[in-house]
Amino acid sequence: xxxxxLDAIVKNFGAVRVLDGCSVAVDKGTVMTLLGxxxxxxxxxxxxxxxxxxxxxxxxxxxxxDITDLPPNRRQVGYVFQSYALFPHLDVAANVxxxxxxxxxxxxxxxxxxxxxLDLVSLSAFADRYPARLSGxxxxxxxxxxxxxxxxxVLLLDEPFNxxxxxxxxxxxxELRKLIERVGITSIFVTHDQQEAMTLSDRVAVMRAGxxxxxxxxxxxxxxxxxAYVAAFIGRANVLxxxxxxxxxxxxxxxxxxxxxxxxxxxxxxENLTLEPGGEGAGWRGTVAFSTPQGATIxxxxxxxxxxxxxxxxxxxxxxxxxxxxxPVRVRAVDPAACVVLEDGPDGA
Amino acid sequence: xxxxxxxxxxxxxTLLRRILHGNGIWPAxxxxxxxxxxxxLPMLTLxxxxxxxIDRGRVVGDTWTLDHLKAALSDELVWRxxxxxxxxxxxxxxLTLILAYPVAYLFAETKGxxxxxxxxxxxxxxxxxxLVRAYAWLVILGGRRGILNQTLLSLGIVDQPLRIxxxxxxxxxxxTQIHLPFMILPLLAVLAERDRRLEEASLxxxxxxxxxxxxxxxxxxxxxxxxxLALVFAISYTNFIVPQLLGGGSYSTLAVQVxxxxxxxxxWTRGAVLATILLTTCFAFVMGIVAFGNRLAxxxxxxx
Numbered sequence: 063x064x065x066x067x068l069d070a071i072v073k074n075f076g077a078v079r080v081l082d083g084c085s086v087a088v089d090k091g092t093v094m095t096l097l098g099x100x101x102x103x104x105x106x107x108x109x110x111x112x113x114x115x116x117x118x119x120x121x122x123x124x125x126x127x128d129i130t131d132l133p134p135n136r137r138q139v140g141y142v143f144q145s146y147a148l149f150p151h152l153d154v155a156a157n158v159x160x161x162x163x164x165x166x167x168x169x170x171x172x173x174x175x176x177x178x179x180l181d182l183v184s185l186s187a188f189a190d191r192y193p194a195r196l197s198g199x200x201x202x203x204x205x206x207x208x209x210x211x212x213x214x215x216v217l218l219l220d221e222p223f224n225x226x227x228x229x230x231x232x233x234x235x236x237e238l239r240k241l242i243e244r245v246g247i248t249s250i251f252v253t254h255d256q257q258e259a260m261t262l263s264d265r266v267a268v269m270r271a272g273x274x275x276x277x278x279x280x281x282x283x284x285x286x287x288x289x290a291y292v293a294a295f296i297g298r299a300n301v302l303x304x305x306x307x308x309x310x311x312x313x314x315x316x317x318x319x320x321x322x323x324x325x326x327x328x329x330x331x332x333e334n335l336t337l338e339p340g341g342e343g344a345g346w347r348g349t350v351a352f353s354t355p356q357g358a359t360i361x362x363x364x365x366x367x368x369x370x371x372x373x374x375x376x377x378x379x380x381x382x383x384x385x386x387x388x389x390p391v392r393v394r395a396v397d398p399a400a401c402v403v404l405e406d407g408p409d410g411a
Numbered sequence: 412x413x414x415x416x417x418x419x420x421x422x423x424x425t426l427l428r429r430i431l432h433g434n435g436i437w438p439a440x441x442x443x444x445x446x447x448x449x450x451x452l453p454m455l456t457l458x459x460x461x462x463x464x465i466d467r468g469r470v471v472g473d474t475w476t477l478d479h480l481k482a483a484l485s486d487e488l489v490w491r492x493x494x495x496x497x498x499x500x501x502x503x504x505x506l507t508l509i510l511a512y513p514v515a516y517l518f519a520e521t522k523g524x525x526x527x528x529x530x531x532x533x534x535x536x537x538x539x540x541x542l543v544r545a546y547a548w549l550v551i552l553g554g555r556r557g558i559l560n561q562t563l564l565s566l567g568i569v570d571q572p573l574r575i576x577x578x579x580x581x582x583x584x585x586x587t588q589i590h591l592p593f594m595i596l597p598l599l600a601v602l603a604e605r606d607r608r609l610e611e612a613s614l615x616x617x618x619x620x621x622x623x624x625x626x627x628x629x630x631x632x633x634x635x636x637x638x639x640l641a642l643v644f645a646i647s648y649t650n651f652i653v654p655q656l657l658g659g660g661s662y663s664t665l666a667v668q669v670x671x672x673x674x675x676x677x678x679w680t681r682g683a684v685l686a687t688i689l690l691t692t693c694f695a696f697v698m699g700i701v702a703f704g705n706r707l708a709x710x711x712x713x714x715x
Binding site: 112113114133134135136137139140141143145147148149150151152153160161164165192194208209212 | 606608609611612613614615616617618619620622626627630631633708710711
């Protein structure tokens with residue numbers, strides 16, 4: 063059941079069109095991630111949902127209510143800011159109690175709800191500290207508790223892990239995912255980190271220049287990217303210019319493609335390619351240009367004469383050295399069915 | 412680390428190098444020297460006059476005495492004047508705050524040319540002397556032919572001219588206007604640089620715009636509010652031009668007395684004693700204001 067619906071949202075900042083007809087629907091109790099590079103409009107879209115940005119066109123719906131024209135303080139939308147925006151003049155308990163105080167909730171009930179919210183994020187021991195005396199991870203948890211204590215219908219998080227160091231980031235991502243599942247709140251994340259999107263979300267909306275490029279589960283988007291942009295943004299991908307004739311990609315061996323004849327683009331993940339030494343036989347011919355042993359795998363760059371080298375990841379056997387640079391090799395797809403054939407190439411070519 | 416540094420004997424060469432490198436307080440030495448010679452010494456001399464007996468410009472006797480101070484402190488008039496100095500300064504400080512806050516807030520909300528215009532408007536009164544501005548108020552508030560009364564009379568709002576000049580009201584009005592920039596400037600800086608996301612967070616948590624203003628914007632500006640209050644209080648408490656000009660001949664405050672005893676009556680001892688009282692009480696009040704502000708802004712210690 064759709065819980066949050068953003069319908070054809072348009073927003074211009076001066077002459078710049080930041081959002082160009084964005085539509086996203088999020089099911090109740092699921093986590094959606096808006097993924098895209100900086101400047102693609104993902105934060106603006108989130109701010110539209112919270113009411114900080116008034117869209118020029120389009121509607122915002124939460125549940126069966128149209129909230130497009132509601133001011134931010136009348137929306138039941140929890141928001142976790144990028145740098146948390148905790149009130150520095152209030153201690154942790156007062157920060158969490160803020161929303162309850164402005165709603166004139168009774169003293170005893172406020173205390174009880176604040177205690178529960180702080181328990182939820184394991185910060186009960188820090189109730190009387192000022193935010194400046196907390197670590198980044200603790201500040202983030204206060205920000206989440208402050209939003210959750212109001213039992214909002216939806217939770218919005220704007221790059222919540224940006225301010226954390228890499229090690230803390232992963233553990234907080236998992237913690238937050240567990241918390242969201244426990245509470246069962248519909249959530250939307252904004253991030254530019256594809257790994258974070260994979261870890262946290264039920265569904266991912268990839269954004270590009272104010273438009274939604276593709277929406278799907280992380281696996282769908284990884285396996286079946288609809289454009290070369292999505293393929294390159296989620297994980298790594300080789301995008302090759304190829305020709306399609308009679309329902310097959312002209313290559314050796316040929317790959318099935320349900321596309322009309324003509325030029326097309328083939329997307330192949332590095333781990334779906336394999337290479338064999340020797341210049342004779344089927345496959346793309348090239349020479350090893352670079353190799354990086356990664357422990358369990360070896361990553362190769364193979365120069366084939368195309369502008370971009372082919373990236374190939376192969377499993378490494380114990381004691382096996384990588385092929386030396388300059389070795390002539392043949393590259394083939396491990397599973398041709400896992401390759402994706404697209405009509406549009408990188409940058410809409 | 413600190414222990415090690417303390418334990419190490421400091422060679423004179425190191426000290427010289429530290430001076431040349433400009434570490435610690437050394438960069439401030441020229442300014443401190445200047446202040447000592449041209450502020451602290453003359454002031455100490457002046458205050459010392461209160462503890463000796465002076466007759467016809469000469470120190471009489473060779474002992475210090477507390478008699479003059481005791482006499483002043485047992486004088487009921489001194490206490491009355493101090494009370495008036497205090498409440499006039501306190502009320503005008505609060506009035507400047509009430510008038511300054513909207514201006515500073517407006518400045519923070521505007522951009523470009525409007526900002527520059529507001530800033531120029533705030534600073535430009537400082538380009539004329541306080542004396543000139545006090546005279547301007549004389550013209551505006553003065554008698555039947557003053558601008559204010561003429562306007563009110565011709566509009567038919569009052570049928571008798573208001574008696575404002577030579578009252579507390581005139582002193583309060585003049586002081587508040589003249590000291591307004593000293594309140595606006597600290598507020599400007601803090602309000603213009605404030606983090607707007609905190610206000611978004613407040614709205615998001617359900618507070619209204621007004622609620623956000625009083626729960627977030629004002630508390631966050633408490634350090635600036637109290638800096639402005641301390642500044643305006645100090646200059647209002649010790650101002651003798653405005654009470655003298657706008658309060659009229661029989662209107663007096665502690666600061667006016669210091670001026671009159673020293674310059675008109677030429678009783679330097681009493682002038683010096685009153686100056687001592689003025690200075691110490693002013694210092695005490697300002698410390699009180701600052702301490703109260705720090706208490707309200709305890710969170711601020713955590714951020715620095």
